[in-house]
Amino acid sequence: MIKKITCIECPKGCSLAVDIENCKVVSVTGNECPKGEKHAKAEVENPMRILTTAVLAEGLAVKMVPARTDKPIPKSLLMEAMEAVKRIRVERPLGVGEVIAKDLLGTGADLVSTRRVEKTS
Amino acid sequence: MVSRDLVIVGGGPAGMAAAVSAYENGVKDILVLERDQYLGGILNQCVHTGFGLEYFKEILTGPEYAERFIEKVTRVPEIEVSLKSFVVHLAKDKTLTYIKPGKLETVRPKALIMATGCREKTREMVHIPGTRPAGIFSAGLAQKLINIEGLLPGKEVVIVGSGDIGLIMARRFTLEGAKVNAVVEIQKQSRGLLRNVVQCLEDFEIPLYFSHKIAKIYGKDRVEMVDIVKVDEQFNEVAGSQFRIACDTILVSVGLIPENELIEMAGVELDKNTNSPVSDEVNETSIPGIFVCGNSFKVYDLVDSVTKDSVIAGRIAAEYLRSLK
Amino acid sequence: MLYDVVIIGGGIVGTSIARELSRYNLRIALLEKETELAFGVSKSNSGIIHPGTQNPPGSLKGCLCVQGNTLMRKLSKELGFDFKEVGELIVAFTEEEIARLRQLKKEAEALGVPRTRIVDGRWLKAHEPNLSGKALVALYAPTAGIVSPYRVAYDLAENAGRNGVEIRTHTRVEGIAPAGLFQFEVATSSGIFKTRYLINSAGLHADDVARMAGIDDFTVRPRKGEEFLLDKKRHYLTNHVIFPLPTKISKGVLVIKTSDGNPMIGPTAEDISDKEDLSTSDAGLAKVLTEARKLVPSIDENDIIAYFAGLRPVAGDDFIIRHEDKVPGLVTVAGIQSPGLTSAPAIALMVAGILKKKGLALKKKLLFHKKRKHAIHLFEIPLSRTKKLIKKDAGYGEIVCRCEMVSAKEVRDAICHGAKTMDGIKFRTRAQAGRCHGSFCTTRIMKILAEETKKQVTEVTKRGRGSELVKEDRANG
Numbered sequence: 001m002i003k004k005i006t007c008i009e010c011p012k013g014c015s016l017a018v019d020i021e022n023c024k025v026v027s028v029t030g031n032e033c034p035k036g037e038k039h040a041k042a043e044v045e046n047p048m049r050i051l052t053t054a055v056l057a058e059g060l061a062v063k064m065v066p067a068r069t070d071k072p073i074p075k076s077l078l079m080e081a082m083e084a085v086k087r088i089r090v091e092r093p094l095g096v097g098e099v100i101a102k103d104l105l106g107t108g109a110d111l112v113s114t115r116r117v118e119k120t121s
Numbered sequence: 122m123v124s125r126d127l128v129i130v131g132g133g134p135a136g137m138a139a140a141v142s143a144y145e146n147g148v149k150d151i152l153v154l155e156r157d158q159y160l161g162g163i164l165n166q167c168v169h170t171g172f173g174l175e176y177f178k179e180i181l182t183g184p185e186y187a188e189r190f191i192e193k194v195t196r197v198p199e200i201e202v203s204l205k206s207f208v209v210h211l212a213k214d215k216t217l218t219y220i221k222p223g224k225l226e227t228v229r230p231k232a233l234i235m236a237t238g239c240r241e242k243t244r245e246m247v248h249i250p251g252t253r254p255a256g257i258f259s260a261g262l263a264q265k266l267i268n269i270e271g272l273l274p275g276k277e278v279v280i281v282g283s284g285d286i287g288l289i290m291a292r293r294f295t296l297e298g299a300k301v302n303a304v305v306e307i308q309k310q311s312r313g314l315l316r317n318v319v320q321c322l323e324d325f326e327i328p329l330y331f332s333h334k335i336a337k338i339y340g341k342d343r344v345e346m347v348d349i350v351k352v353d354e355q356f357n358e359v360a361g362s363q364f365r366i367a368c369d370t371i372l373v374s375v376g377l378i379p380e381n382e383l384i385e386m387a388g389v390e391l392d393k394n395t396n397s398p399v400s401d402e403v404n405e406t407s408i409p410g411i412f413v414c415g416n417s418f419k420v421y422d423l424v425d426s427v428t429k430d431s432v433i434a435g436r437i438a439a440e441y442l443r444s445l446k
Numbered sequence: 447m448l449y450d451v452v453i454i455g456g457g458i459v460g461t462s463i464a465r466e467l468s469r470y471n472l473r474i475a476l477l478e479k480e481t482e483l484a485f486g487v488s489k490s491n492s493g494i495i496h497p498g499t500q501n502p503p504g505s506l507k508g509c510l511c512v513q514g515n516t517l518m519r520k521l522s523k524e525l526g527f528d529f530k531e532v533g534e535l536i537v538a539f540t541e542e543e544i545a546r547l548r549q550l551k552k553e554a555e556a557l558g559v560p561r562t563r564i565v566d567g568r569w570l571k572a573h574e575p576n577l578s579g580k581a582l583v584a585l586y587a588p589t590a591g592i593v594s595p596y597r598v599a600y601d602l603a604e605n606a607g608r609n610g611v612e613i614r615t616h617t618r619v620e621g622i623a624p625a626g627l628f629q630f631e632v633a634t635s636s637g638i639f640k641t642r643y644l645i646n647s648a649g650l651h652a653d654d655v656a657r658m659a660g661i662d663d664f665t666v667r668p669r670k671g672e673e674f675l676l677d678k679k680r681h682y683l684t685n686h687v688i689f690p691l692p693t694k695i696s697k698g699v700l701v702i703k704t705s706d707g708n709p710m711i712g713p714t715a716e717d718i719s720d721k722e723d724l725s726t727s728d729a730g731l732a733k734v735l736t737e738a739r740k741l742v743p744s745i746d747e748n749d750i751i752a753y754f755a756g757l758r759p760v761a762g763d764d765f766i767i768r769h770e771d772k773v774p775g776l777v778t779v780a781g782i783q784s785p786g787l788t789s790a791p792a793i794a795l796m797v798a799g800i801l802k803k804k805g806l807a808l809k810k811k812l813l814f815h816k817k818r819k820h821a822i823h824l825f826e827i828p829l830s831r832t833k834k835l836i837k838k839d840a841g842y843g844e845i846v847c848r849c850e851m852v853s854a855k856e857v858r859d860a861i862c863h864g865a866k867t868m869d870g871i872k873f874r875t876r877a878q879a880g881r882c883h884g885s886f887c888t889t890r891i892m893k894i895l896a897e898e899t900k901k902q903v904t905e906v907t908k909r910g911r912g913s914e915l916v917k918e919d920r921a922n923g
Contacts, residue, residue, distance in 0.1 A: 207845040209851055220836065220843050220845055222841075223843050225829065240885060241885055243883040243885070245753060245883060250725065250726050250731075251725045254913060259883070270893075271921055272904070342910070393746075
C-alpha cells in the first residue's frame with residue numbers, strides 16, 4: 001500500500017510516497033534528504049512530536065515560562081502531557097534548556113525551559 | 122539633543138541581528154530602542170518550534186532563537202539597549218523622539234535602521250460582515266494571550282485564514298483544551314507552510330475549508346456563530362453552499378503588513394499595496410541613511426530569512442557611516 | 447426616597463438633560479440599561495455639529511439644531527471637550543442640483559443658519575483640493591463643527607454627577623406605574639425609583655418605555671447606518687464635512703472629518719425591524735465606497751481600518767418633544783435622530799422649560815460646578831507638552847496603544863472617570879481604535895482595567911456582562 005504523507009522535518013514540506021507492508025515501511029520516495037525517510041518510518045510505525053507549550057510561573061518576572069520536550073514524545077500522548085503541564089508551577093529562575101519536569105509521563109523526555117527567566121525585579 | 126552613529130528601532134530578531142552585524146562591521150556607537158520590557162520581539166510568544174533550521178542548522182523555538190541574539194547583543198558594551206522605549210516621531214533628518222517611563226528623549230542618528238516588524242491584517246481589512254462582539258482576535262493576539270498571559274480566549278474556535286500563526290494557534294488552542302471547529306481559507310491552498318497544515322491541523326483532525334470564506338459573524342455580546350460559504354475562482358459566493366458553525370471565538374490570520382508608519386511620517390515613499398518602502402536597493406529607502414530590515418522591509422516566511430536580511434542591513438548601514446567620514 | 451426627576455436613557459439626550467437640570471435644587475436620577483452611558487444610539491454618532499442646514503423651515507429639529515450649534519460651543523468651553531469649527535460643504539454636480547442647493551440656502555437662512563454662501567469650483571479647488579473635479583458649486587456653512595460624540599456624553603454625565611445627579615448604569619426599566627398625579631414608580635433591574643417627573647429619552651426604546659406608561663401613539667423604528675473609518679494618516683483627505691445633496695430619508699453618504707483625525711465615510715440609511723441589529727454588510731461597504739468616491743475620488747479601500755453600524759431612532763419626520771397631558775409629569779423626548787447630537791443642549795433647555803411649565807420649581811443651586819477639566823490626550827498635544835507631562839507623571843511615558851499614542855496614565859484616568867469596559871476606554875481614549883485594532887494593546891489595557899477595578903482579568907468585558915474577553919486564566923485553573 002502506498003501512503004502519501006507530507007514531511008514536517010523542515011519548512012520544505014516534501015511530499016513523500018511511503019510503501020507500507022504489514023504496518024512496516026518498505027520504501028520511501030519523494031524525500032529530498034535522509035530526514036524524510038526517517039520521518040516516514042516514524043510516522044507510520046510510531047508518530048512522534050515535540051511538545052511545545054508554556055508553564056505557569058509563580059514569583060518570577062514572567063507569568064508564563066515557554067517550554068518544550070527535549071525530544072519527541074508519542075503523538076498519542078500530547079493531550080495527556082498537556083494535562084500534566086497545566087499542573088506544573090515554575091517557582092525558581094531558569095536558564096534556557098533547564099529542566100522543568102523530568103521524564104514527562106514516563107516518555108523519557110524532559111520538559112525544559114526555552115527562555116531565560118529571572119526573579120521578579 | 123543626543124547624537125548617535127546608529128539607532129536601530131526594534132529589538133526583535135531583525136533589530137538584534139542588524140545591531141550585531143553593524144557592530145561586527147565596525148560601528149561602535151549603537152542604540153537599540155525596544156518598546157517592550159524585554160528583547161526578542163514577537164519571538165517571545167512563538168513558543169513552537171520551526172526556527173533556526175537554516176541559520177543555526179538546529180530546530181529551535183522562538184524564545185530559544187531570540188536568546189541566541191539577546192546573549193550577543195547584551196555582551197557587547199557598544200550596543201546600548203533601551204527598553205520600554207516607544208518611538209513617537211521621526212523627522213526627515215532622522216531626528217527621533219521616543220518616550221519611555223519618566224522621559225521623552227530626542228536623538229539624532231547619522232544612520233537609522235528600522236526593524237519595526239509587521240502587524241497582522243485585521244478583520245476590518247478583509248471586511249468580514251456581521252456584528253462586532255467580543256471574541257474576535259487576531260491570531261497573534263490570541264497567541265500572546267495564551268503564551269505570555271496564560272489566558273485562554275475561547276473554547277470553540279473558528280479560524281479565518283490559513284496563515285502560519287493561525288495554523289499554529291489551531292494546535293495551541295487544541296492543546297489547551299479548546300475545540301477548533303474549522304479553519305476557513307478563501308484561497309485554493311494554504312497560505313501557511315504545508316508542515317504546519319500537517320502537524321497543526323491533520324494531527325488533531327481539524328477541518329480545513331479551502332475556497333471558503335466567512336459570510337457573516339453573529340453574536341451580540343460574544344461571538345455565537347458564523348456563516349461559512351464556498352467561493353468560486355473569482356471569490357464570488359457560490360449560491361446554496363452556505364453552512365453555519367457555532368463558536369465563541371474567531372481568530373483572524375489573513376496576512377501581515379510591514380509596519381512602516383514611522384518612516385512614512387518622515388516622508389519615505391511606501392508601496393501602496395505592500396506597505397514596504399519603495400527602493401532600488403535592498404534595505405534602502407528614499408531617504409539616504411534610513412534603512413529598513415526584516416519584516417518591516419518585506420514579510421518573510423521564516424525568521425532565518427529575517428536574520429539574513431538584517432545582517433545585510435547592518436553591514437550596509439556600517440558602509441554608509443564609513444562613507445560619511 | 448422620592449426623586450424630583452428621573453431620566454430614562456443615558457445617551458447624549460439623557461446626559462444633556464441631566465446636566466442642564468443639575469443647575470437646580472432637584473433630586474435627579476439618570477437610568478441607563480447598558481454598562482456604560484452612550485452605548486446605545488449615541489456611540490455610533492458621527493460627531494458632526496450641524497449648522498442647521500438641510501432641515502425643513504418650521505421644523506422643531508431645524509430650530510433646535512441652530513440653537514444647539516451655538517450652545518455646543520459654550521459647553522465645549524465649560525466641559526473641556528474639543529469643538530473644531532471645520533464648516534460643511536453640500537456639493538452640487540449638476541445644474542438641477544444647483545437649483546436645489548439655492549433652495550437649501552433659502553431654507554437655511556429662514557431657520558437662521560448664519561453666514562451660508564454658495565462657493566464656486568475655484569474656491570473648492572483651493573479649499574478642498576481632494577474634492578471631485580466634477581463638483582460645480584457647493585453650499586458652504588462655516589459654522590459646522592466636529593466633536594467626539596461619546597466624550598461629549600461622558601463629560602456631560604460626569605459634570606452632572608459632580609452636581610449631584612445620580613447616574614445609574616446597568617439599570618433597565620422594567621415597568622412604570624403611575625402612583626397618582628405627578629407620581630411614578632419606575633421598576634428597574636436595580637430596584638424601584640419613585641419620582642414626580644419622568645423623562646423618557648430612551649432612544650430606540652422610547653416607544654417601549656412610553657407604552658409602559660400608557661402612551662402608545664408613536665413607534666420608534668430603527669434606521670441602520672453603516673460607517674467606515676479610515677486610517678488617521680489620511681487626515682488630510684478633507685478639510686470640511688462634505689455632503690451630497692440630501693435625499694428624502696437621509697443626508698446621504700458623507701465624507702466626514704472627525705475630531706480624532708480619522709476621516710469617516712458613510713452612513714447608509716436602511717430601515718430595519720430589529721433594534722439590536724448592528725451588523726455591517728458587503729452591500730453597505732460597496733454603497734458607501736461608491737457614494738463617498740463621488741465626492742472624494744481618491745478614497746482608498748485599503749485605508750479602511752474600522753467599521754460599525756448604528757441605528758437612528760426614527761419616529762416620524764421630526765423630533766417628538768412634549769409633555770404627555772394624558773400622563774401628567776411624563777415628558778417624551780423621542781425620535782431624536784440627526785441632528786440629535788447638535789440639538790441635545792437645546793433639547794435639554796426645552797425640556798427644562800416644559801418641566802417648569804408643568805409645575806417643577808427650578809431653583810438655582812448656590813454652588814453649581816459649571817466647569818470640568820479638559821482630559822489630556824497625548825495624540826492632540828505637541829511633544830513639548832508631552833515632555834513636561836511625563837516629567838510630572840511617569841505614567842504618560844508608558845505608551846499602551848501604539849497606533850493612537852495613548853499612555854497608561856490616560857487609560858487609568860478614563861477608568862477613574864467612569865470607564866468600566868474595554869469599549870468605554872476606547873471611546874474615551876481611542877486606545878484600540880487604530881489600525882491594528884487592539885492587537886498590540888488589548889492585553890495591556892485588560893490588565894490595567896482589572897487592576898484599577900480590582901477584578902479578575904477574566905471578568906474584563908468589551909461592553910458589559912456577557913462580553914468577557916477571555917474564558918480562563920491558567921493561574922486560576
